[in-house]
Amino acid sequence: MQARGPLMIEHRLIERMLAIVKNVLGQIEAEKKVDPLFVDAAVDFIRVYADRTHHGKEEDILFRDLDKKDLSVEDRRVMDELIAEHVFGRKTTKAIVEANTRYRNGDESALAGIAEKLRALVDFYPRHIQKEDKVFFPAARAYFTDEEDQAMLAEFWEFDRKMIHEKYESLVEGFERDPAN
Numbered sequence: 001m002q003a004r005g006p007l008m009i010e011h012r013l014i015e016r017m018l019a020i021v022k023n024v025l026g027q028i029e030a031e032k033k034v035d036p037l038f039v040d041a042a043v044d045f046i047r048v049y050a051d052r053t054h055h056g057k058e059e060d061i062l063f064r065d066l067d068k069k070d071l072s073v074e075d076r077r078v079m080d081e082l083i084a085e086h087v088f089g090r091k092t093t094k095a096i097v098e099a100n101t102r103y104r105n106g107d108e109s110a111l112a113g114i115a116e117k118l119r120a121l122v123d124f125y126p127r128h129i130q131k132e133d134k135v136f137f138p139a140a141r142a143y144f145t146d147e148e149d150q151a152m153l154a155e156f157w158e159f160d161r162k163m164i165h166e167k168y169e170s171l172v173e174g175f176e177r178d179p180a181n
């Protein structure tokens with residue numbers, strides 16, 4: 001498998017989650033309510049899987065190694081754009097968490113904010129995936145030898161191996177800091 005293999009497999013799961021969020025957006029519109037626990041679960045997926053596990057491998061390994069190469073102006077521009085989109089995803093997710101907290105505490109006006117930010121993710125993220133799968137990953141592959149590509153793949157597996165431990169260590173640490181959390 002090439003290094004981009006696991007990243008593209010992860011894209012497929014992210015797309016499946018986005019399809020679920022899209023359905024829920026339809027329900028929000030029809031019923032004028034949302035289950036805050038669904039929003040929690042979607043945020044957990046976005047933060048732990050899409051951002052930490054998936055963007056983590058892209059930024060900390062692939063983009064790091066690409067940064068050492070003599071990238072074309074266009075490839076560097078696209079890489080910067082992808083990084084900016086990851087930042088946009090984080091900001092949007094943070095806004096969803098804040099609106100969901102307000103909603104859970106009885107502020108029904110926060111529902112519009114939840115829906116608007118979920119819609120922003122559902123609208124922008126498929127384009128981000130498309131850009132990586134169809135344009136950036138093939139272009140990036142050309143900068144690496146087979147050995148370099150396989151070294152990144154090995155580092156990806158090692159990165160993933162740590163993720164489940166990191167997630168639950170941070171859960172325990174959160175409870176230790178604030179037991180009522």
Ligand SMILES: [Fe+2]
Nearest residue numbers: 055058082132
């Ligand atoms: Fe990305």
Ligand SMILES: [Fe+2]
Nearest residue numbers: 007058129132
């Ligand atoms: Fe990606």
